[in-house]
Amino acid sequence: MHEVFFTKLRESITLTEEEEAIFRTYLLPKKIRKKQYILQEGDACKYAIFVEKGLLRSYTVNEKGNDQIVQFALEGWWITDMYSFITGEPARYNIDALEESELVLISNAALEELRQRIPKFLEFSFLQMRSAYIAFEKRLSYMNLNTEERYKKMVETYPDIVQRVPQHMIASYLGLTAETLSRARKQMSARK
């Protein structure tokens, strides 16, 4: 049970048997089907979600009714509406499954207790957050690039996501329309 979760954890820190046992008491397994919601805008985001298998996305819906993709999450990744998760405010994101998925849910209170009880986990959380910070910084810097360069960076950085997700969602993630991305791709393939 939860092999992916602990494997990921062990990449950064070493846990004793007892510590792992403590962990297990806080974990909430959940399977969801494609297109099922795990969080809807307006609800409180009670859980941080670890993806053991499958693929989730978070997104908002803008005034024109278009989805704006915020994040994707593959196996081994975390996803949540961080702001709602830690403040208890209503979520601004929807999170749903793009593939049938297996998840581990964990509440903010649980994470706080774990950080208290298992200092190594506090360190893990720090490192985790720092990586996420750097990834965001990188992504933001790509917003200065033009359509083609932005798409190239995406393919480079997350080839697996590009493969498994419909193109119009990639476009949204990159802050583009589906049409614009389609045309850019055509140009790219025409050149080589």
Added chain:
Amino acid sequence: MHEVFFTKLRESITLTEEEEAIFRTYLLPKKIRKKQYILQEGDACKYAIFVEKGLLRSYTVNEKGNDQIVQFALEGWWITDMYSFITGEPARYNIDALEESELVLISNAALEELRQRIPKFLEFSFLQMRSAYIAFEKRLSYMNLNTEERYKKMVETYPDIVQRVPQHMIASYLGLTAETLSRARKQMSARK
């Protein structure tokens, strides 16, 4: 000495006298003049910088020779090239002073030791990083907005920065040209 630094720290955690003394041994004070560099692209970013007074910015220079502002940092804020800082790779950012500033420098090794020796500081670092993550997430979401909305959010979120920084730098921070921002502002003032 370093009153701003410790005041900021005390907002999140409580330090004993001894702990504070430990801290002080790792801090490197530095004053810099307006326009002076504290980091240049290509150099290793050896320090995280805490601003006690003044205003810094980090930026890159793109192919066309334009500055692209990455971050501003006011009193009480941290700034660094996080990726270079933790990996030791050459920095991709320049950091310089927009005003005469008083700084506290601290190395990555120092931060690691402090996180080890003072567990409260590890917690602080985690919370700090989490806030920075959320700020980035928010900023990225604003990139979907049009010029005017983007600028409004900026004024709302960081009115002090908007006041103290030239407009063309605000434009760059928002991923716009100076001309576009100037025109948007004109329209806004015309309407009310």
Added chain:
DNA sequence: AGTACGCATTGACTTTTATCAATAAGATTT
């Protein structure tokens, strides 16, 4: 099997933003 839906593409057109060049007012330097 047939219908509906999601996805990608294309064309025509509009809107937004960038680019280039010029000007002018302040601030800073010498």
Added chain:
DNA sequence: AAATCTTATTGATAAAAGTCAATGCGTACT
């Protein structure tokens, strides 16, 4: 005080991206 930067603005034009509508294809649904 004069000369030089920096900053903000404006106009003309070009480039990039968005919008709207239509088509075709494949897959899922029942």
